[in-house]
Amino acid sequence: MKALDLVALREWLAAQYSGGLSKTTLARRTASVRTFTAWALREELLAEDPGPRLSAPRKQRTLPSVLRADQAGSAMEASAAGAQQGDPAALRDHAVLELLYATGMRVSELCHLDLDHVDHDRRVVHVHGKGDRERVVPFGIPADRALGRWLSRGRPALATSASTSALFLGVRGGRLDPRAARRAVHDAVGTVAGAADMGPHGLRHSAATHLLEGGADLRSVQELLGHATLSTTQLYTHVTVERLKAIHDRTHPRS
Template identity: 55%
Template structure:
């Protein structure tokens, strides 16, 4: 059977028998179309392991993403395994086809100076007394000052905040609770918002059971949603990191700056609520990258 005919038959099996989503079927069909563009409409029996490796190599030369290469490897393995089961081929050429390892990109991190300038601008806007500006300043300071996830920030209730000790009780992934500290700047921004900003927002809508105790409120008085919080951070932070960036960039920056300042890795793990120390260690790599970049800029023999 020719490759294109077999690909059509396989796509029907994916859609009608395995009940995969149309988007997934299109992705697999596109991978097989790319294979046909490389090897031609060859007979399946003529395609061997080296042919498939050549196909993936050409994709790397086009600078296809590693995730794309991994998916194409998976597509080829599933396709030829199906062809073997159907008796279309007698040997599976994709059996030893190995997907390239997916690299883990380093997270976006803003410099301490850039974040300080951004937060100063937000603070100046909040000083005018607008409730939204007060909230936005508190959101930015709290995310950076505590390193919490945006979902954790949006779910905060008033009873979760200890303003005297400057700590907050948050519920993270897996419904695990932890207590996180936040700094003086975040505490001052939060106090200003709770005293002058939140009451104005709260009065815009009859409180619901869900929003009555919420710390951060939206423009209509309900609990602030994660999408709205993302927009707040993206508007303020995007220019500082050279492109689109949301709340997680503040979390990344907080972790990296803690480690740059000498914080213990285990302590940072506890603050961030990571189940595994290995997840936190990505920030040591960021610090190493920054150190290397500084060295190359500064050392005369670099």
């Protein structure tokens, strides 16, 4: 046990990394080692705890799949076509898609919206995000129209005494379950040729990417998405760079 020092632990991690283990797995094992060495110090099996000085490999952050702007438009059109017959659930699903893409909000935030969280005159929605932080997010005319149709024709058909003030309802009248929202996104995106399979979080990624590609600054996108730190939002700058590189490779004569 006395030979268990920082050098030995680093060699142990290096051997596992060379053996092909992922950074995520190594990070978990590093956390376990820290717990073990802290216990060994308390039991006086070690004179010094090397655990706190053992650095875990950083987890690799994969770039999220996003829709192109034209693909996002096609998904909205498919959803709108499904709502043309006036089915309450289809009207709801179209409003859900339009609002998710317009605002980039999380599906949990959308499902917790109440009627009074939407300001139709100003076309903004008051979103309660992580850590109970509230932000005000604008939405455009297509989302406003889809919401109007849902509220005038769809919601009254599903509302019951259990509906309270929830903005979006399930087929039994209760507050919309996130699984139903995910299914609506999957179904609409699934109709678009060449689009990656995705749920609401994919729409959130797409909205952020399209905002940045359209010229929005990083701080504004951070505020719209409700990210606590700018470093989280910066992930989307890598997405846009990768997309630009792919376009360059396809189109530039000397790429």
